[in-house]
Amino acid sequence: MGVESYITSFELARTSKGQQCHHICDFFGTFGIFVQFILSIVSFSALIVKRFQEVPRRPVNVFKFDAAKNGLGACLVHFMNIFIAMQFAGKEDPCPWYFIQILFDSTVVVFANFLVLRFFERRIMAIWGIEISSGDYGDPPSFIRWGQQLGVWLAVVIVCKIAITAFQSLFEGSLAAFGAFVLNPLCFNPHMELFIVVVLLPLVLNAFQFWIVDNYLMHSVEGPARLPKRGFSSSFEGYDYGSLPSTVDD
Numbered sequence: 001m002g003v004e005s006y007i008t009s010f011e012l013a014r015t016s017k018g019q020q021c022h023h024i025c026d027f028f029g030t031f032g033i034f035v036q037f038i039l040s041i042v043s044f045s046a047l048i049v050k051r052f053q054e055v056p057r058r059p060v061n062v063f064k065f066d067a068a069k070n071g072l073g074a075c076l077v078h079f080m081n082i083f084i085a086m087q088f089a090g091k092e093d094p095c096p097w098y099f100i101q102i103l104f105d106s107t108v109v110v111f112a113n114f115l116v117l118r119f120f121e122r123r124i125m126a127i128w129g130i131e132i133s134s135g136d137y138g139d140p141p142s143f144i145r146w147g148q149q150l151g152v153w154l155a156v157v158i159v160c161k162i163a164i165t166a167f168q169s170l171f172e173g174s175l176a177a178f179g180a181f182v183l184n185p186l187c188f189n190p191h192m193e194l195f196i197v198v199v200l201l202p203l204v205l206n207a208f209q210f211w212i213v214d215n216y217l218m219h220s221v222e223g224p225a226r227l228p229k230r231g232f233s234s235s236f237e238g239y240d241y242g243s244l245p246s247t248v249d250d
Contacts (some may be wrong), residue, residue: 025095027082030189035198036078039169042199057235058218065137066217072150073157073213077105080161088172092136093190095178095197100168102197106205109160114216116156124152135218152218 006007026032049065050058058066085097117134124130132152137145168175 025197027098027198028087028196029064031191031229032194032198033042033233035195038199038204039078040071040075044071050141050214059141062135062137065141066214069087069146069150069153070213073153076157077161080158081105082163084161088176093180093183093193095190096176096183096195099183099197099201100175100179102202102205104164104168105167106183109164110212112160112163113213117153117216118159120152120156134216134221146244149217178243 008183027036034115044067047070051063057063081098081101082094085094085101088097121132121134124132130148132145132148134149134153137149183193183197
């Protein structure tokens with residue numbers, strides 16, 4: 001799509017009843033900060049619900065480490081999404097672009113995160129001989145091991161976000177027109193637009209994303225290289241993280 005057709009599509013999408021929509025949702029106004037606080041509560045609640053669905057449940061200390069790692073990664077993604085949306089939007093409304101970020105994060109990116117995380121874990125093990133299996137914090141759970149895993153996870157988040165942003169830049173015109181078209185009915189009510197884009201849509205999409213990412217970050221067994229020679233540390237006793245590989249030494 002050429003520049004002229006992109007501008008035409010965008011302007012048509014942001015027009016209602018013959019008037020051009022000039023309202024812009026404000027992420028950092030009083031209302032914007034309030035809805036972002038609601039988003040954080042809703043997203044973390046998904047992890048609480050998931051914990052109560054586990055049979056048996058993770059130990060409390062392990063769950064705290066997993067949830068903190070997930071939450072910090074989500075905070076980084078959220079503010080990166082706001083920054084990216086504002087850069088793509090320029091002087092226009094950034095909410096459509098934030099909406100686009102949420103759609104990609106809860107579909108393509110959430111799967112890419114898993115692939116990149118496992119790749120990083122294996123490369124770190126192969127190059128430096130450091131076992132950094134996500135969710136295994138030792139016995140007792142070690143803050144240092146959690147910090148190492150947090151660093152890897154944040155690197156995964158940043159790499160995937162940079163990659164998907166580069167991809168979006170190739171289709172900037174089409175994506176901008178799509179986001180503006182979807183949110184067109186709300187563009188004259190920036191508070192309602194902000195609430196729906198930052199809270200209502202993520203109510204389902206972010207909750208799903210938190211649930212899936214928690215599965216990535218919790219301890220799992222994928223092969224002999226990921227299992228301690230004498231089995232799991234006592235901090236994981238009673239939790240079924242998967243069947244043991246037959247090649248593990250007794």
